[in-house]
Amino acid sequence: MCGFVALALLLSACVSTVLDVDGKATQPIPATLLGDMSRKSMTPSEPILVRIFKQESELEIWKRDRSGKFALLKTYPMCRWSGKLGPKKENGDRQAPEGFYHVSAGMLNPNSQYYLSFNLGYPNKLEAALGYTGEALMVHGACSSSGCYALTDEGVGEIYAVAREALKGGQGSFQVQAFPFRMTPKNMAKNRNDPNFAFWSDLKQGYDIFEVTRRQPKVSYCEGRYVFDKEFEGAGPRDVLAACPPVLNAADPLVAARTQSDRLVAEGLLSAGSTLSAHAYADGGMHPSFRKLLERSGRSALAKRTSLTSVPISRPDAAMADPHSPNE
Structure with missing residues (x-):
């Protein structure tokens, strides 16, 4: 029974674990990003906030600065998200969640098959009350999604390090705001x-x-x-x-x-x-920068750039076709 449950979880979500743990989860914040923080009057231990935009395929990291307010630290292009614009409602619908979530230290996954990841905490209290189902919806590396938000391994590595240091600095959890556009x-x-x-x-x-x-x-x-x-x-x-x-x-x-x-x-x-x-979608989107790379260099070049584990791109034809006219 336990084996069946574990297999179902693996197939229905964007996370799985590996036995070998390397140092990727403990890598320091890159020097260039630390320099950006310093120029913007931020420190690694100050709280962060994340915003995600499906239609634009972008993820933003905001950080509290010396003024006490949040300022934009960096915007990351997303390589893949799945589903359509709109909230996730049931397990297996391939929808990436939309809403407000709070991520604590225990929701960081250093052993993700998709390099590194953190769990959004779907369903939140509202979604659970509405009867929405699903689990293990993540922000992770690679370029594959079945309800998650996928960035490059380099991108998620930076985000993971920034989040880790903010949580170590005393932030109990950081807010993730996921929007359709x-x-x-x-x-x-x-x-x-x-x-x-x-x-x-x-x-x-x-x-x-x-x-x-x-x-x-x-x-x-x-x-x-x-x-x-x-x-x-x-x-x-x-x-x-x-x-x-x-x-x-x-x-x-x-x-x-x-x-x-x-x-x-x-x-x-x-x-x-x-x-x-x-905009209408057959199955999610991909940031234009990755679409251009895919057009120029093919799938193998994109896989090498976005995943150290060579995870296949999820539904690449749909990624290239979307977004499309709703009349098509």
Whole structure:
């Protein structure tokens, strides 16, 4: 029975382990990245925050600087993510998660088959309450995904080292914000007819808080959705699916102004009759830099560049075809 469970986990997720452990998980932060931190008034022990954007195939590392706010440290191109735009709902759907997650030291995996990885913690409290299923959804190396976010081994090695040092410095967990796209007025207008639009509008509240304040939003849940920066009346945790209770704090006026401004811009684009076409996906995406490498040099060259273990690229034909017109 245990063997069957282990095999099922291996086949349904983006993580497995190896017996031989080398020093990759203890490698120091590269000197060039340390130099970037110093120039930006950051230290290795200061807290971090991660943002992921599917449509752009990019992962950002933010770090708290001397001002006490988060500033962008580095943006990494993602080699592969799978599924379509939208949240993960069930095991085996190949969807990479969208939402807000918190990663602690115990969720770092030094023995990943995909070089190094960290677990996003899917399903989070909201997703579990909604009945969503799946496990071991990761950010890892290589260029293969069945519900994970895959970077190069070099990229995930840097991210792992930065995360490790921040957690050692006293950060209990770091927040990961995973979005379908950069939540600009244009992208919101493009996707206005998507079934996930209400969910994405909720995510945008957290996105706007961080964009305006450069601080980590406080994440809560009620009525089966995300709620940000709210202090609920009464003691004890709230039922994720219960009605939202009265709140003690009002919305930040600067954040509210940003949200309203973006909404008006999106409405203006639509009323002006602008040609806006949402992206569609057969199975995920790949950053343009890797698409170009694949076009020029073929699969073997890309595999050598992105994976020390030569993990095959997942569904390369779909990666090259996506994104495509929803009418195709």
